Amino acid sequence: MMSVSDWISIICAGVALIVTIIIAVLQIRQSNRMERLERRQDKRDEQRHQESVKSQAVSFISKYYKDRGLIPLCAIATMYNDLFYYNREMYREFCCCTKEVQNIILEYCELDLRVKEYNIYEKCLNAIESVVNEYFPNDRKIFYEGGKYFLRSLESYAKKTIPHQEFEYENYITDVLVTAFKNNDKKDKPIQHLLEKYNFGSCKEIEACQLVTVIAKFVAIYGNENKNIDKSYGSPGEYDGEVIGTMEDLFLLALFEIYVNCVNDRN
Missing domain, CATH: 1.20.5 (Single alpha-helices involved in coiled-coils or other helix-helix interfaces)
Incomplete structure (x- = not known):
């Protein structure tokens, strides 16, 4: 118990x-x-x-609505160097946004382009050199020393107005390159022809920079056989009256064409 x-x-x-x-x-x-x-x-x-x-x-899209066609170049500016002090305020402000905000801006503009990598210059330079070497192996080399004339369009002449803005200038370059790509003759030397046409060896340096940059732009456009035609990357300068007026704009436009035609669609 x-x-x-x-x-x-x-x-x-x-x-x-x-x-x-x-x-x-x-x-x-x-x-x-x-x-x-x-x-x-x-x-x-x-x-x-x-x-x-x-x-x-x-807020960004509203602020720069009249130049919204340049938003793809904002993305390229960021991917080239987001610390660079760009002449155009629109580029600088875009670079200051977070990556998330940047890509939402691109999404709202119904673009397939996205900020997904940085320091793209070397990759783009290698890509455009590869296109030239593939199609015109015997042609003049214009991207030597790190593409110095291409690069100086931004680094030396960013604020300067594009020297040759007449329609005939780019139209002639386009005609020469389109014909050469269509002929697909590896003995052809369209770049050498253009350098001689515009006195590359004796013209002002800014004009030499413009020539190399414009050639790079159109080689990228016409030299890509695998272009993603179902993608919408934008058409800066041709969207709604926005102006490609400075060497900075021209450089970013050329880099844009190289990136979307020769780099981005192959990643």
């Missing part, structure tokens, strides 16, 4: 167990409430973040 002390011990143990169970239940309930609260807080934070991203993207 159990003594009084035994009964007291049993009762105390039972009470302790009940208290432990109650505390455990309360702790679980509290933990569940905290978890639900954190989920609601996370959801609110994510919602506020998305609203902020959307607001920044819409």
Whole structure:
């Protein structure tokens, strides 16, 4: 027969167990409430973040609406060098946005282009050299020393107005290159012809830079056999009256054509 002390011990143990169970239940309930609260807080934070991203993207597009056709060049400016002090405010401001905001801007503009890599110049230079070497292996080399005349369009003459803006200038270069690509004669030397036509060896350096940059642009356009025709990358300068007026614009436009035609579709 159990003594009084035994009964007291049993009762105390039972009470302790009940208290432990109650505390455990309360702790679980509290933990569940905290978890639900954190989920609601996370959801609110994510919602506020998305609203902020959307607001920044819409604000940028609205601010530069008349030049929205240049937004693809903003992406190229970022991927070339987001720390470069571009002459055009639109490029600088885009570079200051987060990558998420940048890509939402591109998405809202219904473009397939995305900011997904950086320091693209060397990759683009290698790509355009490969196109020239493939089609015109015996032609003059114009991208030597890191494509210095191409690069100087931005680094030396970014703010300068494009020297030759007459229609006949680019039209002639286009005709020469289109004919050469159609003929597909590896003995052809269209670039040498253009260099001689525009006195590459004796003209002003800014004109030499323009010539090399324009040639790079059209070689990229006409030399890509695998162009993604189902993609929409934009048409800077031909969208809605936006102007490609400076050497900076021209450089970014050429880099854009190289990237979307010779690099991006092969990644």
